[in-house]
Amino acid sequence: MTESLQETAQISCDILIIGAGPAGMMAAITACENGADVIVLHDKPSPGGQIYRNVDNSPLPDANILGEDYTQGGELVARFNACSARVFSSASVWHVGDNGEALFSYQGTTQRVSALEIIVANGAMERPFPIEGWHLPNVMSAGAAQVMLKSDGIVSDDAVFIGTGPLLYLIVAQYLRLGVKVKALIDTTEKANYLKATQQLPKAFAQLGMMTKGLGLLNEIRASGTPCYRFVKDIQISAAEHAKPEQASQVTFQCANETVTLQADQFFLHQGVIPNLNITRSLGLAHHWNAQQLCWQPTLDNWGASSVPYISVAGDCSAIVGAIGAQNMGKIVALNLLYRLDRLKLEKRDELATRAMQDMQQLNRFRAFIDSLYRPRDIHRMPEKSSVVVCRCEEQNLAQLEQAFGxxxxxPNELKLMTRCGMGPCQGRMCGTTVSELLAKWRNTxxxxxxxxxxxxxxxxxxxxxxxxxETVAPRSAQ
Amino acid sequence: MNAEVIIIGGGIQGCASAYYLAQAGVKVIVLEKDWVSRHASGVNAGGVRSLGRHIAEVPLSIASIEMWQNLSEELSADTGFRRKKLINIAADESDMQTLRARERQMHALGYYHEQILDDKELRQHLPNVAEHCVGGVLSHTDGYAIPYHTTSAYRRAAQALGAVFIEGEAVENIRKVGQDWHIQSQTSDYQARHLVNCAGAWADKIAVMIGDNVPMSYSAPMLMITTRMPHFATPVVGAVSRPLSFKQFENGTVLIGGGAKGFADREHNRTRLDYQKLAVGAQNVAEFFPIMKRASINRMWSGLEAYMPDNLPVIGFSPSSENALHAFGFSAHGFQMGPIVGKIISQLIINRKTSFDLTPFKADRFERKVL
Known part of the structure; x- marks a missing residue:
C-alpha cells in the first residue's frame, strides 16, 4: 500500500519504522498484529531491503538462481504487504530527531511525521575497502553488482571480484548460475583466519547449515573452473597509462609469493558489511566499537532500546546480525514497544519474545565464527601506502590525512575540519570507520x-x- | 603550572591573543575545555566582513581587515582567507535609502570603505541576482576564510613561540590570592598574574568566577552548505534588510547563513537545528538567486555562540578585578575581529593601554540598565 498525499498533512502514529528490510518488516507485522498504529518509511519502490530487493517483482526469468535465502523473503514481504501499517514507499528520510519527529522527501515535497516510538532499521552498508585504485571508475562494490542484478537484471561480463565474505561468494555464484563469465575471484581471506575460526566451531555448531553456506559457495565457484586466487595480499588496481578518462583496467596482487596481473573492464570489491550509522549517529545515540566485527554500533539493551528515550534500533544497523537475526530483532523490539505502549503485559511480551531471543543467542555464536573467518586484513582497513585515497568524495589520501594529524x-572532527575528509555528499560513510581506525593506530590507543x-x-x-x-508556522505578531 | 598569562578558551580570540602575547615574549597558557576551535571558531560561516559594521566596531574592524590581508604569511599557514569583495544587496528603494543614510553617517566620520552600487553595477558583480534587486553596497577588502584553518594557524604559530595549549581542561574554580590568579581544573592547578576570559558561549560563567556579572546569552546560529555548483558568485553576499548571507567557495560549494538560530544545549555541548527556520533561509536564497533552487544541500549544522543584548562584544579590562580581561560576546560576528582583538589583548597586558576606544565594549555597560 502506498499512501496518498492528502492523508499526510499532519501525520502521527504510535510506532514509526524507518526501513522495510527484514527487521523493519517483521517489526511492522508484529506491531500491527497487536493493534498498534504503525507507519513505515522506506526509500525503495517496494519493500524487502537490500536482501529481499524486488523479491515479489524480480526482473529475472527465474529468481531461484539468486538462492533459497532470497526467495524465502517473498513470504515475509507478502505478510508485510498484508499488515495494517501505513507504508510510504520511495520516501527518503533525511532527518530523525530525538523528539520523535522525522522529516522525509516524498513525491517532491518535504513531509513531517511524529511518533510515540521510533524504530531505526535502515540496515547495513558495505565496509569501505581503501586499497590502491578503489576510487577509480570501473571499480564498484559487490553490493552494487547485487543491486543491478536484483533490480534490473543487469550483469557485467568478465568482471574480477576481489575481497572476502559470504556476500562476495554469493554474487559470484549467482553470476555463474546465470551463465555469466567471471574473470577471477581474488580471495583476500587470510589463511590464519581458518584456524582461528575453527576455535569458534563448537559454539557455532548448532548453525551448521548456515556455517557451511559460505564455504559451499566457494566450492561451487571453484568447481565451475573460474580462476580463484586465495590468501591474496598487496592488491593494486590501476588505470592504463595515459587512459582518458582515467579508469581501472588492471589489478596486480601477491598470491603464493607470486605477483599476478589481470586485465579487466570491471572490478567488484567487498570485504563484509557494517552498520549504516548515518541515522543513529546524527540522532546522537551512544555508540561503541565492536572489536569482533571491527565496526561502530549503537549501544542497545536486550530489547533494542538506545540511549535516547523512544528510539530503538533493529537489524543490521544495530550490529551485523543477518537477515534471520534482523527478523528476530524486529520482532523483539516491536514486542517491547507494545509493552511500553500498554498494548502487551510484561509477561506476555517476555513469553512472545522467548523463541526469538533464543534464536538470537544461537545466531550470535555463528556470527563469531563468520566474523573471525572473514575478518578483513588490517592493511585493507588501514592503508599504509600514502597515495591510497581514504575520502573519495573530497579525494583525500593517506598522506594528506597524516599531514593534518601532524x-x-x-x-575525527578536527581532521574533517582540517582536510574536508568526510565532508562530502556521502556524509563520511565511506571514510568514517577508516578514519577512526587510522587515528587509533597513529595515537596508539x-x-x-x-x-x-x-x-x-x-x-x-x-x-x-x-x-x-x-511548511512553516508564521510567528504571532507581538501585541 | 605557572605562566604570566592564562587564557581561558581556545577559540580564535584566545588563540590570537596567545599568539600576539607569545610573540612579545610573554609566557602564556591556554586552557580549552574541549579542543581548540571546537565551537563557534571552528564552525562559523567564515565571513571576513568589515562592511556594515556597527559604528562602534568600525575602527577595530578596519584595523582587523588590514591584518587579514597578509595573515597567512604572518602565521606561515594558509588561513583560507580569500579577498573576494563583499556585497549587501538592496531589494528595494527603501533599502537604498537606508544605504544612503549610512553613507552620510560614515563619510561624516571619515570612513570611505563602503561603496554604494546601482542596479547596473550590482549585476556586473552578481550576474545571477534576481530581477527585483535594485542595488547594494560593496567593500573591496572583505572576503572569507576557513575558520578552523585560521584558528588552528594561530594556535600553531603561538605554540611555535612557546605558548602552551591544554585541551580537555575545563576550569572549575578561579580565585585571586594576592597579586596572582589561581585557576583550578578537575586535575590541575594553574597560577598566573593575568587572566583572559575568551570562553565564548561559556564566558558568562567565567566572568562570574572573576567577579563580573554580564547579561550574556547564548544560542546556536545555523548554517548549511551545498554540494559543488558551477561558479556563479565571486563576492560574499548579504542583504541590507533580509536575513540572507551566502558565499561560494573556490571548490564550488555554497555556504548559506543568515543568522537564524537553532536550539542550544550548552550543558551537553550540543545544538539542535530548527528546520522550519532553515526552510525560510532556503526560501530567501532562492528568492534572491533563482539559480540556487537547483542546489543540493549537503550538510546543515550550528555552533554555540555568545550574544550580548546590544550585539556588541565585551572587550577589555574587568571592571571588578585587576589583571583580568575579557574578550567574548561577539554575537555571531567576531571571527573577522579575531586578529585585532588578539592584538588589543596583548597590548592591554603588556602596555596597559591601547589606542582603540573600548568604551562601547565595557563589561559593566549594562550595570544600571533594566533590560
Missing amino acids: EQASG GVANVGYYHLRSPMRLLNLEELAKL
Whole structure:
C-alpha cells in the first residue's frame, strides 16, 4: 500500500519504522498484529531491503538462481504487504530527531511525521575497502553488482571480484548460475583466519547449515573452473597509462609469493558489511566499537532500546546480525514497544519474545565464527601506502590525512575540519570507520577513545527548493 | 603550572591573543575545555566582513581587515582567507535609502570603505541576482576564510613561540590570592598574574568566577552548505534588510547563513537545528538567486555562540578585578575581529593601554540598565 498525499498533512502514529528490510518488516507485522498504529518509511519502490530487493517483482526469468535465502523473503514481504501499517514507499528520510519527529522527501515535497516510538532499521552498508585504485571508475562494490542484478537484471561480463565474505561468494555464484563469465575471484581471506575460526566451531555448531553456506559457495565457484586466487595480499588496481578518462583496467596482487596481473573492464570489491550509522549517529545515540566485527554500533539493551528515550534500533544497523537475526530483532523490539505502549503485559511480551531471543543467542555464536573467518586484513582497513585515497568524495589520501594529524588534528572532527575528509555528499560513510581506525593506530590507543564524526542532518543530499517547501508556522505578531 | 598569562578558551580570540602575547615574549597558557576551535571558531560561516559594521566596531574592524590581508604569511599557514569583495544587496528603494543614510553617517566620520552600487553595477558583480534587486553596497577588502584553518594557524604559530595549549581542561574554580590568579581544573592547578576570559558561549560563567556579572546569552546560529555548483558568485553576499548571507567557495560549494538560530544545549555541548527556520533561509536564497533552487544541500549544522543584548562584544579590562580581561560576546560576528582583538589583548597586558576606544565594549555597560 502506498499512501496518498492528502492523508499526510499532519501525520502521527504510535510506532514509526524507518526501513522495510527484514527487521523493519517483521517489526511492522508484529506491531500491527497487536493493534498498534504503525507507519513505515522506506526509500525503495517496494519493500524487502537490500536482501529481499524486488523479491515479489524480480526482473529475472527465474529468481531461484539468486538462492533459497532470497526467495524465502517473498513470504515475509507478502505478510508485510498484508499488515495494517501505513507504508510510504520511495520516501527518503533525511532527518530523525530525538523528539520523535522525522522529516522525509516524498513525491517532491518535504513531509513531517511524529511518533510515540521510533524504530531505526535502515540496515547495513558495505565496509569501505581503501586499497590502491578503489576510487577509480570501473571499480564498484559487490553490493552494487547485487543491486543491478536484483533490480534490473543487469550483469557485467568478465568482471574480477576481489575481497572476502559470504556476500562476495554469493554474487559470484549467482553470476555463474546465470551463465555469466567471471574473470577471477581474488580471495583476500587470510589463511590464519581458518584456524582461528575453527576455535569458534563448537559454539557455532548448532548453525551448521548456515556455517557451511559460505564455504559451499566457494566450492561451487571453484568447481565451475573460474580462476580463484586465495590468501591474496598487496592488491593494486590501476588505470592504463595515459587512459582518458582515467579508469581501472588492471589489478596486480601477491598470491603464493607470486605477483599476478589481470586485465579487466570491471572490478567488484567487498570485504563484509557494517552498520549504516548515518541515522543513529546524527540522532546522537551512544555508540561503541565492536572489536569482533571491527565496526561502530549503537549501544542497545536486550530489547533494542538506545540511549535516547523512544528510539530503538533493529537489524543490521544495530550490529551485523543477518537477515534471520534482523527478523528476530524486529520482532523483539516491536514486542517491547507494545509493552511500553500498554498494548502487551510484561509477561506476555517476555513469553512472545522467548523463541526469538533464543534464536538470537544461537545466531550470535555463528556470527563469531563468520566474523573471525572473514575478518578483513588490517592493511585493507588501514592503508599504509600514502597515495591510497581514504575520502573519495573530497579525494583525500593517506598522506594528506597524516599531514593534518601532524598538525594536531588528532580527532575525527578536527581532521574533517582540517582536510574536508568526510565532508562530502556521502556524509563520511565511506571514510568514517577508516578514519577512526587510522587515528587509533597513529595515537596508539583504542578506537573507542578516538570516536567518530559528529554527524548532522540531512542524512542524504536535499534539494534546496524541496527544503524551502517545508511548511512553516508564521510567528504571532507581538501585541 | 605557572605562566604570566592564562587564557581561558581556545577559540580564535584566545588563540590570537596567545599568539600576539607569545610573540612579545610573554609566557602564556591556554586552557580549552574541549579542543581548540571546537565551537563557534571552528564552525562559523567564515565571513571576513568589515562592511556594515556597527559604528562602534568600525575602527577595530578596519584595523582587523588590514591584518587579514597578509595573515597567512604572518602565521606561515594558509588561513583560507580569500579577498573576494563583499556585497549587501538592496531589494528595494527603501533599502537604498537606508544605504544612503549610512553613507552620510560614515563619510561624516571619515570612513570611505563602503561603496554604494546601482542596479547596473550590482549585476556586473552578481550576474545571477534576481530581477527585483535594485542595488547594494560593496567593500573591496572583505572576503572569507576557513575558520578552523585560521584558528588552528594561530594556535600553531603561538605554540611555535612557546605558548602552551591544554585541551580537555575545563576550569572549575578561579580565585585571586594576592597579586596572582589561581585557576583550578578537575586535575590541575594553574597560577598566573593575568587572566583572559575568551570562553565564548561559556564566558558568562567565567566572568562570574572573576567577579563580573554580564547579561550574556547564548544560542546556536545555523548554517548549511551545498554540494559543488558551477561558479556563479565571486563576492560574499548579504542583504541590507533580509536575513540572507551566502558565499561560494573556490571548490564550488555554497555556504548559506543568515543568522537564524537553532536550539542550544550548552550543558551537553550540543545544538539542535530548527528546520522550519532553515526552510525560510532556503526560501530567501532562492528568492534572491533563482539559480540556487537547483542546489543540493549537503550538510546543515550550528555552533554555540555568545550574544550580548546590544550585539556588541565585551572587550577589555574587568571592571571588578585587576589583571583580568575579557574578550567574548561577539554575537555571531567576531571571527573577522579575531586578529585585532588578539592584538588589543596583548597590548592591554603588556602596555596597559591601547589606542582603540573600548568604551562601547565595557563589561559593566549594562550595570544600571533594566533590560
